[in-house]
Amino acid sequence: MTLINETHDPALRSWVDSANRPGHDFPIQNLPFASFRRRDRDDAWRGGVAIGDAIVDLAALARAHPFEGLAAEALAAAAQPRLNALMALGPAHWSALRLALSRALREGSAARGTVEPCLVPQAEAEYGLPATIGDYTDFYTSIHHATNIGRLFRPDNPLLPNYPWVPIGYHGRSSSIGVSPQAFHRPRGQIKAPDAPAPVLAPSRRLDIELELGVFVGPGNALGEPIPIGQAEQHVFGIVLLNDWSARDIQAWEYQPLGPFLAKNFATTISPWVVTLEALAPYRVPFERPAQDPQPLPYLDDPGNRAHGAFDIRLSIGWQTARMREQGLADHEVAQTSYRHAYWTVAQMVAHHTVNGCNLQPGDLLGTGTLSGPEAQQAAAFIELTQGGKRPLELPGGEQRTFLEDGDTVVLRGWCEAPGAARIGFGACWGTVLPVRT
Amino acid sequence: MTLINETHDPALRSWVDSANRPGHDFPIQNLPFASFRRRDRDDAWRGGVAIGDAIVDLAALARAHPFEGLAAEALAAAAQPRLNALMALGPAHWSALRLALSRALREGSAARGTVEPCLVPQAEAEYGLPATIGDYTDFYTSIHHATNIGRLFRPDNPLLPNYPWVPIGYHGRSSSIGVSPQAFHRPRGQIKAPDAPAPVLAPSRRLDIELELGVFVGPGNALGEPIPIGQAEQHVFGIVLLNDWSARDIQAWEYQPLGPFLAKNFATTISPWVVTLEALAPYRVPFERPAQDPQPLPYLDDPGNRAHGAFDIRLSIGWQTARMREQGLADHEVAQTSYRHAYWTVAQMVAHHTVNGCNLQPGDLLGTGTLSGPEAQQAAAFIELTQGGKRPLELPGGEQRTFLEDGDTVVLRGWCEAPGAARIGFGACWGTVLPVRT
Numbered sequence: 001m002t003l004i005n006e007t008h009d010p011a012l013r014s015w016v017d018s019a020n021r022p023g024h025d026f027p028i029q030n031l032p033f034a035s036f037r038r039r040d041r042d043d044a045w046r047g048g049v050a051i052g053d054a055i056v057d058l059a060a061l062a063r064a065h066p067f068e069g070l071a072a073e074a075l076a077a078a079a080q081p082r083l084n085a086l087m088a089l090g091p092a093h094w095s096a097l098r099l100a101l102s103r104a105l106r107e108g109s110a111a112r113g114t115v116e117p118c119l120v121p122q123a124e125a126e127y128g129l130p131a132t133i134g135d136y137t138d139f140y141t142s143i144h145h146a147t148n149i150g151r152l153f154r155p156d157n158p159l160l161p162n163y164p165w166v167p168i169g170y171h172g173r174s175s176s177i178g179v180s181p182q183a184f185h186r187p188r189g190q191i192k193a194p195d196a197p198a199p200v201l202a203p204s205r206r207l208d209i210e211l212e213l214g215v216f217v218g219p220g221n222a223l224g225e226p227i228p229i230g231q232a233e234q235h236v237f238g239i240v241l242l243n244d245w246s247a248r249d250i251q252a253w254e255y256q257p258l259g260p261f262l263a264k265n266f267a268t269t270i271s272p273w274v275v276t277l278e279a280l281a282p283y284r285v286p287f288e289r290p291a292q293d294p295q296p297l298p299y300l301d302d303p304g305n306r307a308h309g310a311f312d313i314r315l316s317i318g319w320q321t322a323r324m325r326e327q328g329l330a331d332h333e334v335a336q337t338s339y340r341h342a343y344w345t346v347a348q349m350v351a352h353h354t355v356n357g358c359n360l361q362p363g364d365l366l367g368t369g370t371l372s373g374p375e376a377q378q379a380a381a382f383i384e385l386t387q388g389g390k391r392p393l394e395l396p397g398g399e400q401r402t403f404l405e406d407g408d409t410v411v412l413r414g415w416c417e418a419p420g421a422a423r424i425g426f427g428a429c430w431g432t433v434l435p436v437r438t
Numbered sequence: 439m440t441l442i443n444e445t446h447d448p449a450l451r452s453w454v455d456s457a458n459r460p461g462h463d464f465p466i467q468n469l470p471f472a473s474f475r476r477r478d479r480d481d482a483w484r485g486g487v488a489i490g491d492a493i494v495d496l497a498a499l500a501r502a503h504p505f506e507g508l509a510a511e512a513l514a515a516a517a518q519p520r521l522n523a524l525m526a527l528g529p530a531h532w533s534a535l536r537l538a539l540s541r542a543l544r545e546g547s548a549a550r551g552t553v554e555p556c557l558v559p560q561a562e563a564e565y566g567l568p569a570t571i572g573d574y575t576d577f578y579t580s581i582h583h584a585t586n587i588g589r590l591f592r593p594d595n596p597l598l599p600n601y602p603w604v605p606i607g608y609h610g611r612s613s614s615i616g617v618s619p620q621a622f623h624r625p626r627g628q629i630k631a632p633d634a635p636a637p638v639l640a641p642s643r644r645l646d647i648e649l650e651l652g653v654f655v656g657p658g659n660a661l662g663e664p665i666p667i668g669q670a671e672q673h674v675f676g677i678v679l680l681n682d683w684s685a686r687d688i689q690a691w692e693y694q695p696l697g698p699f700l701a702k703n704f705a706t707t708i709s710p711w712v713v714t715l716e717a718l719a720p721y722r723v724p725f726e727r728p729a730q731d732p733q734p735l736p737y738l739d740d741p742g743n744r745a746h747g748a749f750d751i752r753l754s755i756g757w758q759t760a761r762m763r764e765q766g767l768a769d770h771e772v773a774q775t776s777y778r779h780a781y782w783t784v785a786q787m788v789a790h791h792t793v794n795g796c797n798l799q800p801g802d803l804l805g806t807g808t809l810s811g812p813e814a815q816q817a818a819a820f821i822e823l824t825q826g827g828k829r830p831l832e833l834p835g836g837e838q839r840t841f842l843e844d845g846d847t848v849v850l851r852g853w854c855e856a857p858g859a860a861r862i863g864f865g866a867c868w869g870t871v872l873p874v875r876t
Contacts, residue, residue, distance in 0.1 A: 134613055135613050166637075170609070170696040170699050171610055171611055171699070173609055173796060174612075175799050188664070190603060190604055190735070199600075199603050201735055223704075224704075257606075258578060258606055258697040259696040262793070297628065299639050357623050357625050358700065
């Protein structure tokens with residue numbers, strides 16, 4: 001099986017000049033998909049592909065009928081307001097469209113005259129959710145996060161015995177998933193101090209982030225028909241950045257015995273651009289399980305997953321307070337990690353989710369869980385970075401932070417680089433905390 | 439505030455004769471809504487209202503334009519394939535349509551000539567989900583169930599300290615919710631025997647039911663805007679029976695720390711007919727909290743909720759094995775309880791769910807959780823009725839059961855009766871276990 005093809009060639013250059021700028025998130029080797037419209041106009045939502053600083057308007061392009069066969073079918077689906085129809089088509093269609101777009105956007109392409117009128121500057125666009133998300137599942141695939149947070153919630157019992165065996169996951173809330181940039185109100189909830197006799201209803205004082213990736217499901221499976229791990233990735237369209245905002249004080253009081261609920265369902269922010277699994281092929285790495293740990297059960301094990309089931313997606317967290325913004329200070333990077341440190345892969349999430357017959361549908365979203373790495377500075381939530389709020393972070397301008405204050409903005413970033421491959425990026429995932437609503 | 443109006447008058451009779459049969463679930467005082475089509479025809483799904491053994495085809499009725507004002511608007515919404523648009527309209531519209539239908543269906547109504555051609559026999563119908571369910575939340579509102587099952591999963595710590603304060607809930611799976619009659623395959627999953635060193639992937643051997651009610655949300659709320667308890671019921675359209683099938687062996691191994699996942703998301707069955715909150719008005723009872731328990735926090739407390747926030751909905755569980763079916767034996771009632779025993783009300787579920795700003799949407803479904811009552815024979819799951827599988831139930835024909843065998847059918851039933859009111863019912867909620875798929 002060849003994972004890399006001509007669309008990944010690092011020597012490719014586009015006639016869209018900005019795409020050739022070193023370090024740009026959206027070179028011609030990336031070609032991520034989003035749902036967009038022109039800001040301040042009453043345009044309909046439609047699919048787009050990022051190239052440099054521009055978007056290829058796929059609805060406009062579809063009207064020009066530039067492609068044939070599978071690529072044309074995929075383009076028609078991608079022209080819709082949301083990408084569910086494109087996601088439903090599967091890898092052969094996605095790959096055909098990617099190849100056709102790559103060829104049309106290359107320097108010297110004869111299709112330039114057809115495509116160029118379909119370009120929209122990203123500066124003039126706003127984004128919608130890439131898909132109508134039927135169900136949102138959040139996993140827990142970082143053993144480092146599970147151990148760190150387990151230590152805070154259950155000091156005597158940080159990592160539970162099922163962790164090395166079960167890709168732990170739970171269902172999240174679809175309705176409150178928003179696209180970057182998202183501003184949301186600080187949640188209220190029941191909070192009980194350890195020494196208080198009763199809880200009170202109060203605004204969360206321990207508002208946190210969780211740096212995750214979000215996996216968009218492609219073709220689904222029928223109820224009762226599990227997806228074998230060897231076919232799992234054919235059911236995955238692509239990946240976005242995901243911020244699973246979390247109110248730790250609400251969570252601590254409510255989460256037993258049925259799991260987090262109001263601590264997490266007030267807002268979840270994803271980045272607008274879906275980077276396809278095909279675009280991520282050059283950054284695959286082997287799935288490695290520590291020798292002392294149990295090997296995955298057969299339904300979670302597969303030669304392809306072992307050889308290249310993990311992804312080296314580099315991730316960072318930036319923090320910007322309202323005062324920093326007023327002073328013209330950019331967000332300050334407080335942590336950096338990689339998806340390669342996850343204990344369970346995308347394929348394992350899909351195989352586990354469906355092993356009982358549960359049906360996935362195109363556009364469903366699977367969160368990876370907080371992607372903390374093995375080192376302290378690779379922690380992907382503030383509760384870990386500040387050791388439960390005990391060690392504040394120092395920010396430029398002299399401010400300190402443990403948890404989020406009103407007006408704070410968090411920006412997640414993701415990118416990939418590998419020897420012999422281009423650098424590609426995910427764009428950014430911005431979220432801002434507004435005061436509680438009373 | 440008057441909860442009862444002319445539509446509840448127990449003396450009302452319909453020109454649809456079967457609706458006047460004593461003990462029928464669908465007298466003229468009920469008027470529940472479903473989405474249906476004629477079986478074995480290529481008809482479109484549309485809304486219907488049950489009256490006796492018939493369905494008023496609301497799409498056909500809408501074409502006759504029999505109503506005016508709010509009732510006409512509600513009828514147009516109810517003619518759609520799913521009832522989300524009707525649910526979005528709110529109580530004034532629902533009430534106007536109910537009154538118009540009640541008057542049109544009464545003995546002697548001048549509208550009979552218009553309505554009668556729109557009747558479809560229920561025997562010729564099949565049902566779809568009443569709504570496109572965006573998010574499904576399952577609560578845990580029976581303290582009796584929480585105590586019983588807590589004792590089995592955590593013998594030393596059955597009822598957690600947050601229970602009397604927090605209407606515990608968690609997110610469930612929307613994609614696998616089906617409408618009665620539903621047949622589904624026995625799930626496989628990771629199961630670990632207490633003394634085994636490692637889990638195995640195997641078919642569930644402890645397949646159970648949970649007798650619940652499902653609450654369909656009406657008008658939603660914007661993200662960040664909580665619904666006060668005093669307005670909560672205005673956001674509720676109606677109630678169905680709900681069977682939350684549960685694989686106890688999978689649940690025991692996977693549920694910590696984030697709650698049940700694959701143990702429950704393989705199938706959830708609801709009854710097709712949504713009984714409106716207005717139809718349930720005569721069967722309201724006070725919300726009572728045991729004197730020794732803490733009173734609800736102010737955001738969960740309200741005079742209306744105290745006076746009539748609970749519902750005396752009688753519920754039963756019937757069991758029918760494949761052999762019983764072959765022998766012509768009806769399902770055997772193994773338990774009977776009432777929703778009145780719940781520790782938290784519908785209004786409290788809505789107020790709690792949104793207190794953090796989480797947005798509900800029309801057609802969202804809220805499960806009540808397993809509605810076990812205080813007595814042993816009022817337990818609403820087999821794991822409780824059989825004391826963890828240790829005391830089998832005796833069935834007619836000589837069979838014994840603890841958990842579900844392949845071919846077993848479970849039927850949930852619900853009905854209401856009260857002095858000075860008609861008897862109304864929910865219909866039945868059927869589900870059958872098929873062998874595991876290999």
